[in-house]
Each structure stands twice: as structure tokens, then as C-alpha cells.
Amino acid sequence: MGGPMTETVTIRNGIDVDQLQATIAHVQDDAAAATFTFRASSQWQDGMFNIGRIGAFDHAGETDGSRPEPFTIEGDEPPVLLGGNRGPNAVELVLQALGFCYAAGYVANAAAQGIDITRMDYEIEGDIDLHDFLGQQGPRPGFTEIRATGTVSSPNASEEQLTELCQYVQDTSPVRDVLANATPVHTTLRVV
Secondary structure (H helix, E strand, C coil), X not given: CCCCCCCCCCEECCEEHHHHHHHHHHHHHCHHHHCEECCCEEEEEECCEEEEEECCCEECCEECCCCCCCEEEEECCCHHHCCCCCCCCHHHHHHHHHHHHHHHHHHHHXXXXXXXXXXXXXXXXXXXXXXXXXXXXXXXXXXXXXXXXEEEECCCXXXXXXXXHHHHHHHHCHHHHHHHCCCCCCCCCCCC
């Protein structure tokens, strides 16, 4: 008689590769499994200071209950923009979101391809001109350019493989897509 059966789980870059492959197969079989509705809320405190909360989201039409408490993010402005530096400002959070998205996409796709990653960093910077925001003539109120620089190390992939993966991640990043393409934004106001 042999010992108890054990299941081998392949973990690469902190990603359960078997679960990743199962998720990919599930989405191929059921298109609704790829649909999500994410939410964030913001509550003004004073001055330029706000507290944001990110909690439950919908997946395939059902509310996901995996987050017992919402994440809290504090946002403010630097003193030169009338704030108290109690948190990053909104456009800095956008840059951070791009860095998070790129890094997560890179390591997950590397894991799926059998590539081990020992370092994955992104430096993101964006140029903005606040003339329009301040009611004056300007180029536009948002970023005029965003630059991202990744640094990666891998013991088992060539520079060519790592560069091709970077291009793939850029092309499939949801946050980059939001930034690079027009997304309808509908804003309503409830007066109470």
C-alpha cells in the first residue's frame, strides 16, 4: 500500500498556476465569468481631504463576499494645491493603479508561461497642466502624457521573452485601456 494521495500545486511568482488555468478555462466556457462591476466611494472630510472605501464587487452578476471590511484610502493634495499632504492626490492614485495593474498582469502572465520572476517594479510618472482645472485656458484637465518604466529580473527567461511579455501586458491592461481609450463616464448628483 502506498501513502496517502497528495495533490501537487504549482505556485509560480506567488500565483497558483493550476487555479489560473482553471479560471481561464472557466471564462472560455462561460463568458459571464469574465464580467465584474467594481465600486469605490469617496467621502469628503475637510479642505481637500477625502476618505475612500473600496469594498464588495459583483462577479458574474453576484455580489462577492470575500472582503469582510472595505479597504480605506485617504486622499488629499500637497500644500501647493491647498491640501495637507494627508494622502496621495487623485491623479497620483491613477498612476499607482496603472503600476499595480501592469505588475499584477506581468507576474500572472509570466507564471502561466512558466517564467519565474524575482523582481518586478514599475516607475510611473505623468505630466499634467492644471490651467483647465483652475478655470483657465489649458491643454486639457487630465494627464498630457504618462510614462511607465518597468524593471524585471528572471532566472529562466530571455530578454526577448520578457520584452514580449511586457508588450502583451501593456496591450491587455484594463487600467491602461481606461487611460488610453475613451470610456463613457456618467455622473449624477443627488441633492439631500
